[in-house]
């Protein structure tokens with residue numbers, strides 16, 4: 313299906329079937345959009361949504377919500393996925409700040425949270441903007457079900473080290489830690505994100521962890 317894309321990014325998002333509109337209408341539970349009880353997986357900072365839409369097609373048993381706060385990035389993602397709309401009944405973009413997700417779900421309702429190639433915010437004075445800073449981790453803890461998992465991949469070795477320490481200091485348990493995902497045994501089921509393709513083509517090692525609270 314080819315859709316027309318004209319107007320401002322907000323107008324385009326409002327008309328697109330893959331973007332959730334009027335978040336407030338879901339009374340603090342946007343998972344209602346799917347109309348079923350399948351496990352819900354969320355990605356914060358999805359970019360164009362290539363990773364989560366691929367996951368959604370591969371795993372019809374789950375629902376996938378891709379959070380992205382940049383409307384232009386979502387519009388680009390919408391265009392890339394125009395031909396796949398019919399197959400993506402279990403995928404939606406959410407135009408929202410990850411920090412506000414806490415208002416959009418019931419407590420302890422998510423099965424997984426994914427962070428892929430999150431902005432590193434290397435300066436110490438910006439540390440609180442990192443999506444693995446402890447204020448975000450507290451929110452994830454409230455969002456995840458018991459036993460729910462946080463999956464994190466990054467090319468940035470410093471952000472990875474910071475995140476590992478921040479998680480452990482805040483009582484999260486590591487189920488998996490690798491500094492070189494692509495040459496590890498975990499690479500066989502790995503789907504690459506857009507950033508992951510870019511960085512690994514340049515020969516960069518990719519870090520991955522899975523943590524539970």
Ligand code: SAH
Nearest residue numbers: 357358359380381409410428429505506507
């Ligand atoms: N996950 C994608 C994109 C990584 S780039 C990939 O791996 O290819 C990081 C993305 O996160 C950018 O698109 C940026 O706009 C978005 N982002 C950063 N902070 C965010 C926040 N607090 N809430 C929602 N999106 C955020």
